[in-house]
Amino acid sequence: MTADVAALAYLGASILFIMALRGLSSPAMARRGNVYAIAGMVIAVATTLAEPGVLGYDMILVALVAGGGIGTVAARRIQMAAMPQLVAAFHSLVGLAAVLVAIAAFYAPDAFGIGAPGAIKVASRIEMAIGAAIGAITFSGSIVAFAKLQELVTGAPLVFPGQHWLNLLLGLALVALGVEFAATQDGSAYLVMIALAFVLGVLLIVPIGGADMPVVVSMLNSYSGWAAAGIGFTLENTALIVTGALVGSSGAILSYIMCRAMNRSFVSVILGGFGVETGTTVKAGERPAKAGSAEDAAFILKAAKTVIVIPGYGMAVAQAQHAVREMAKALAGSGARVRYAVHPVAGRMPGHMNVLLAEANVPYEEVAELEDINNDFAQTDVAFVIGANDITNPAAKTDPKSPIYGMPILDVERARTVLFVKRSLAPGYAGIDNDLFYRPNTMMLFGDAKKVVEGILQAL
């Protein structure tokens, strides 16, 4: 195979990847899109294996089978509620692979056609320094995100004085070492730079937590793409450059969508600390909230003609999505119209709620996005909020002092009755009280989301 044929094969792989993303514009086309992506990957791997320098097939096969086996088991076993953790873990692997490839390129530049040891092309040195640094930040940042999502460490933001100055200093040191390496090919500068990038990755993610987790996951998605693109420049491989650019812009767009859905700027999310200071918090219990039983809720639901379910992360934690689906079925059976309203930041990653509802066999036509369904609450008999909180808080519209002021929310308070399933009156991620709890048309259903819904189902 000539280099030209290989380059054309990589172009084919790139086109298949673009078509895979295009397929995600509708659930009906998406499965075929995934097949395109797999085909693109097979072409890229086969093309590389056919390159004259690739000879040690035995060990490569071992690594492929071992990795493939672990990946297969992980993908099969993972619960949909735990998808954010899995994705964060996968991002970390891309980051680490990028670092390892960048280090390998330094020790064996001849294999990559970028020069000889000690005489690597300047452009390649710059590219590999950038690729390695972003890869290292992606790796350690994703590990922290994984630990937070898996609740191995507290999900709350960790802030300390001088944090941003320290990060800035580290960032400048990274650039200085990168420039040093590009100028002198000093291997120790290169390795120290990578080590500092690992540290910076941790420090960048620790101050971000709670409600901002969807942005973190999207952001790391973006980083993993830019790291891949950086390595693609080093390897002079178009498939890698194109894929890196696609993934990088995809993650950036998702981060933007998440920030917009919280009315927060990207910079303020990165600086972190959101949800630490409690601001205008009203102590829970100072005002009376009306609590009801499962039987009361069933009574109200039975009389309802239109119901909108508003799921949040609490539903995922309690694994209540199947019970919710059963309840919706029972209500639909007695003539009610049941739909689901998904806020962009409900859950811990973009689209998390849609996947959970799909897992519970909710047809996707019944699931609507915020802007499509928000006007319908006024004509709705029951808004059934389960495991969500901040995304329904009217303070976002009325209280300029609230930390979530300006955030687009689901207008559940316009429904005739709001049923609010919640463990307690404790505030949500953002650490603020929800006025909705104390409204006359709200009935609180205290308890574990799954048990409450099962209780309602029985009473129906």
Add this chain to the structure above:
Amino acid sequence: METMAVDPFVFRLSIFVLAVFVGYYVVWSVTPALHTPLMAVTNAISSVIIVGALIAAGPAAWSLAKALGLIAVFLAAINIFGGFLVTQRMLDMFRRK
């Protein structure tokens, strides 16, 4: 006579910038309902970094670079298989009535 030649880096940079634009328009057309599968599949395709790992792992003789390459092949393989499978699993759940 010397002709004007474009540095290959500039060619690659052009491809990169165009791909960012393609990504921008394609991703905006993705339905928000599929944002989680989007992340899973972008994660899987970014494992195309395995091509670099394979080249590093390629030589018949052992070296540090080969060892690093093999580890990277292993990591990327987890991602490729895991990423595509989990995407498939999720997409299979999105059904009509």
